[in-house]
Amino acid sequence: MVRQVRLQHRVRHEEPILLPSESHQVDYEAELAVVIGRPGRRIPSDQALDHVLGYTIANDVTMRDYQYKTHQWLQGKAWDSSTPLGPALVAPDAVDSGALDISLRLNGEVMQSSNTSLMIFSVPRLISLASQFTRLEPGDVILTGTPGGVGYRREPQVFLTDGDVxxxxxxxxxxxRNPVRQEKA
Structure with a gap:
């Protein structure tokens, strides 16, 4: 079952990713997003999928020049008008989160292409680990990691620019799908 959802998030499907004037290395990261539907703490891996409301898509937009200013990566990933989610929330029984093709296209060119079967940690393991240090609540979103091909690791490097899609x-x-626009000062 696929249903449209309006997650409480800053950027949705078809809305622009805004490039902040402070960063000159805005990168993309295709990721499966897990939306929690049932609260829990210290959830065993074998019960983790019982806590999933559904799956959606994320682009974990990252300001690489800010990510590497310190040993902490948070400042590279917590900017306004970045990290879109959508376009739909798919019920957990409609897809196998461990065997989905995932790709990212920049202006029609494939930049990332893989399968979730190659993720370092499975969705149940990620839920279990996260719930060890924090109580998961309905609406929480867990991003699962990105395949190879991000712009920062390419030679030459590729970063998002005004007018990209x-x-x-x-x-x-x-x-x-999201257009990319320069943020107005």
Whole structure:
């Protein structure tokens, strides 16, 4: 089952990713997003999927020049008008989170292409680990990691620029599409 959802998030499907004037290395990261539907703490891996409301798509937009200013990466990932989610929330029984093709296109060119079967940690393991240090609540979103091909690791490096269009596609979920615009001062 696929249903449209309006997650309480800063950037949605078809809305622009805004490039802040402070960063000159804005990167993309295609990721499967897990939306929690049932609260829990210290959730065993074998019960983790019982806490999933559904899956959606994320582009974990990262300001690489800020990410590497310190040993902490938070300042590279917590900017306003970045990290879109959408376009739909898919029920957990509609897809196998451990076997989905995932890709990212920048202006029509494939930049990332992989399958969730290659993730370092499975969705149940990520939920279990996160719930060890914090109580998971309905509406919490867990991003699962990105495949190879991010712009920062390419030679030459590729960063988002004004006028770009980014599309993240995950099998069985859909396509998250966002234009890229320079933020107005």
């Amino acid at each position: 980014v599309e993240v596609e995950i099998e069985g979920i859909g396509v998250l």
